[in-house]
Amino acid sequence: MIFAGLVLVCGCSLEEYPYGFYSENNFYKTVADAESGTNYIYDAINYIEYSRAIVFLGDMNTDAMTPKGDATAATKELDGWKMKTFNTNTTLYNFYKYSFITINRANSVIENVAKMNIDENLKNRYVGEAYFMRAYSYFCLARNFGCVPIHIKPTRTIEDATMPPAENLDVMWNQIFSDLDKAVDLMPIYDKPQTGRTDRVAALALQAKAYLYLATAKESGAPRYSEMSYDVEDYYQKALAAAAKVVDDPAQTTYHFDDDLMAIYDVEKSDGPEHIFIMSMDRTGASEGQYSKISKMYIPYISGGTFYLKQGNTDEMIKTHDGWSEYQTAIDFWNGFETGDRRHDWLFCDKVYDASGTLVASYPGNKLSYPFCRKFIDPDFVGDKTSTKPMLIRYSDIALVYAEAAGPTTRAYELVNYIRSRAGLGAVTAGLSKTAFRDAIRQERIYELAFEGDYCYDLRRLNKLHTDISEAKGQGWTAEDMVFYPIPSLETDLNPYYK
């Protein structure tokens, strides 16, 4: 027994072999692994830390939206532009964090799948999606934070965990464009939109958005951007060229306008032609992130739980649960729509009913605290669980990017007027100057993309943060103060490159 024991002792290596979980050693072996790794990239942005922040950073910080009275400190700070605490603001931190979690997951696919010996088409697709998601995340980071650390390899050890921030905005944005070029090269175009996955059209769309963002930012004299090296007109043309591949390429038939305004916001039609990039959640999920509670953010609290909305101008009744009153519509913004705009009349609700069609509450004055945005409604909700999905890139967005980049061309008029007519509005005044036309397009964006997490970025690129946001103006913040959010302190404290 003594010796048997000694043999055991001497033969024991003390090495650990993981049981029941995957690691680099046993993953990225098959096509299914590559596919699974690619899905894991998209999965990162489904967490509420990110999905809720889309609106906090795109709308809540503008005059279009207000928080509820007892909102969290982070929300109140963002809404009120209390910049002194932005470096510890949990919403900013969470958005930053999940952007980088997405980047790390993308880096893992880029590095590992590229080495795999699998079907070349599938490999290109997965790696292309990873490049796209990395570009999308850096695009979102660059717009909000300016220069951030550039990670292009997966973090494997604590030594890999800290990287220097991009030296300047040129370096930062070149990273985005370089990834997008690769994504465009590698990705296919799907036969029909796939909810929760992207294809070449998404990469082209993001290219268009990115070039237009920089062109207008420099043109409008936004601080920092004016120091960048590119030519404004060149970037307008690049934006136009990329957008044209989305809206004017006869080979691209997967994505186009949806004739039916309400269908865009039909929770069951997330694979509709408008949705170039939409998140994917389903009410059958087990945890939040798998399912969505985004609906509850927009809907006010109305005691009673379930109530009904009228669908468009019909008498069809759509069931919904009540909400948490988090994303409240600013009344001035609501009043700013043109008369007869269906996006005001149909997509914002000032009346709710019970099952029999009796009015339960209405704005103003009758138990409804604000007219709420109903773009995210799931009539088949299960308790708090819904399939409502934040929309990240819509075809109409890219059509407006095309129009803004192109200026007053026939095609540009055609695109914007389509959008207006779908909303029940007349055409944009013909024969406008380039500047006036672009202003009209920018105005249109506010209402077409309302509460979809876009508005503040238009204010950013047009250098209007300090002029068009009353909370900021009241505190006397300058354009220079507001151009970027500070890097979260958990980065600057822990990353020696910030010391």
Added chain:
Amino acid sequence: MAASVFTFAQTNQKLSVSGVVRDVTGQPVVGASIVLPGSTIGTISGIDGDYALRNVPADATIAVECLGFKSVQIAVGGRAKIDIVLEEDAMFIEETVVVGYGQMKKSDLTGSVSSVKTEILTDTPSSSIDGLLQGRVAGVQVINNSQDPGAGSTIRIRGNSSLNGSNSPLVVIDGFPYGEAGALNSINPQDIISMEVLKDASASAIYGSRGANGVILITTRKAKGNVTRVSVRQQTTISSFSTPLDIWRDPVLMAMISNEGRKNAGLTEQYVGAVNTNGIYYPSINELQTTWDTNTKWDEIVFRACPVSDNTTIQIQSSNDRTMFTASANYYLDNGIYIKDSYYKYGGNFAVEHKIIDNLKLKASANITGSKRHDNGYLSYNRNPIFPVYNEDGSYWQYSVQDYYHPLAITELQKNDKTGMNLISYFGADYQILPCLNVTAQLNYKHGETVQDVYYPKKYTQKGVFNDGYGGIQNWKDNNIVVEAYATFDKTFAEKHHVTAMAGYSYENYSSRSSGLAAVGFVNESLGNENLAAGDPEKYQISNSAYKTELVSGMLRLNYSYANRYLVTFTARTDGSSKFGANNKWAFFPSGAFSWKMNEESWLKDVKWLDLLKLRASYGISGNQGISAYQTLSRYGQHKYYTDGQWVTAIGPGYQSGYTGQGGIYAVWSGIPNTGLKWETTSQVDFGIDASFFDNRLNVTIDAYYKHTSDLLRQRNIAVSSGYDKMWVNDGEIANKGFEVTLDGVFFRNRDWNVGGTFVFSLNRNKVLSLGNSVEAGLNTDTRTGMQFEFYGNSLEQYRSYTNILAVGQPMYVFYGYVVNGVVQSLAEGLDAGLSGDDAQPGEFKYVNIYNADRLDTINEDDRCIIGDPNPDFTTSLALNASWKGLDFSIFFNGVFGNDVLNTKRFSMPSNQPMRWTVDNPTNDYPRLNDNRQTKLSNWWIEDGSFVRIQTATLGYTWHYTKKDYGRKLRFYVSGDNLYTFTKFSGYDPEVSATGIYSGGYPRLRKFTFGVDFTF
């Protein structure tokens, strides 16, 4: 036999010899064996010390032996009456104690070791022995805060020294490292003969990377002497509440209080004789006073009137020169105070030892225990008395479909059973190669398994309603194999130099596996979880996991004593663990101790009243493994992702390792390996004095220690852009220092009387020295004092905040919150105090603005401070025992002093809500009722948790029904547990978990046990 035949042949004259055996003081010695060597003739002295032998050859020599006395040989010399006087054996007084990998004379100990004879404990039935240690050993804190059937205890030796690792001591059963103390349900307490608690580093460092929390060594009962004994022990226990239930007996007062609370909050009053939003009719107060006749006494429905529990053990012990065996069987039933709430276990224990040849002994044992817990606890006994039990059709009455608390519906329809099995086996050999050299080898094998069955019905339970019925089965099993061998060398050179050396190795291989099956959406519920396949096939839930660790160790101990005066001990252990990071696989734990027996010095040797005076000093290093397996590996995560109309499995770098943020809604991401991760290191210095006076009638042990733990396992933050949040590192320090006194005395002893007692005093001071790099750890800073801290535990919804913190320079788990100075009496006073809005209204808490440097006259988060400390200032106990002839009586007081308790029920119970502030009762002690108040955690909720409890008292009578064999006896006793508690605490009972949070529950149970021990 040849010799005896020869003796018989020489003389035929045979005598009957009788007499009395006494000790030097003249007291009769009971149970001495008087034998004629080489013959079958022999007897045992009776209760008066008397004996009688027949057929003794007149010229024979008889041998007299008795444990604790020197053996003597007496020539009969033809005498018929021989009175025998036995001298006490000094060697016996120096009883032996078990230490890690060996045993030694108690007086030779150089470290701090406390020994407990468990016989005094087992008059109180318990499923696990360690809970009974409460108050018995200096430096050992035992918290029995759960009274649920089969519940375990929290055991701490010399304070807490880990933040994220375990703080429980290691339990070693007959040399087998069983695991953490706190739930030893697989060992029947009555199979245990003694327990040794290793407290200082000199004693515990031999257990290396698992010794830092101290070690409890358990020795099981083995047969002794050339006898066969059978004993039967039967205990029957009845339980009842020791304090009255705090529930509404008067619905009218309840309704008035409820209405007032809602009215003050600006809400609609409930008891107004109308149907509320849930569709339930609440009567008006007038109605309650006149016509309303439903007043359900839920406590009488929910609680058993008198739960009866049962504990039966049968033991057989037999031994002769070559073979000894012990067998025992046990049945233990613990019926909880809640209806149908129960735990039972049954076990068998078998041990055999056989000498193959004179110097080679083989040993084997097996202990098998089966158990079943039917959990039906925490039913709602304070349900609204105006609610009826049944509807008119006999179904259970619910106040809404979301009424998940109907106690009878849960009792009848919900299932939560846990069935367990545990086997501990042992095979060993003991080979005395030379008189001075012994080799011991042993193999232990432990196997445990549990199956948990749950079913939550579609109606009446939350999980069942959400899932349309939920059924599940959880399987778990583990195996632990330990192989070890060690050699012990023991020799005295030149009469003065005594050397003992032990060297050995140990290999441990632990593995566990689990699997879970669950189904939801049941069509038909009549089978519960018996047919999970009947659930919705698209929603089956499955999971499985496994866990494996290895530990390889070498150990060494050297003892040297000079002239039995100066003793030196050195121990060392080296541990290699699979759990440690690749760069830190091996750990080394040395310790050294010195002791000086002053009483052996010539200048003290003649002091008659002094039997022992020993000074001890020790220093050593031990560890805490604290890490679970695989924490040093890179790890991917997996999640379900919905794309293209279906759920797929997404896998990639980073896994969700936890939750954070208010309410735990944010994910924490980990997965970067730390290849340097290692054990926590505790160094400890101990100074002690052992002294005995007056023929060992007074024994004193005093210890003072300082324990410093570094390399605390904790999670550090990683730069956010890495894509990860946290990583395990070793960073942080905690200190414990303390002082322990044990006084053990015999006050009075004569032929009929024996009166004695034990007093134990322990004091421990805990302090967090460092929480690691404050940036990496992400520590909070108290603005007013600059104190760095982090929150500990869970946030409490009642205060919407955490309650305990770990703060640098403070004891672990101190309470952190606001300060209240009375109650706001007028709006002006409220505004003046810095309160605003509803908080400034009369009747609200008057929080104190303790931080003004922010130039804000308002109450904000900077106005928080440390408002209490749940660690006791000291604990103490007193055990007194007296016996007179066959009667014995003992009483045990246990006290805890100076600990703060957070009483979360201080303003929500029928006993305290009526004391509310009102305009007519402008008190400063209680606020007004206000259902809408967002209460802040403040010192108002903190109470002194000091208490002294009459823990147990026992009265017994022992009848030696035959004078021939002192070991045969019959004992009857009655024992009371938790007889009375002296405390100022206003809740049911102040004995709560280490974090000091009282959350109600039910009153402490007082138990009476009627026991019979019968040995023949």
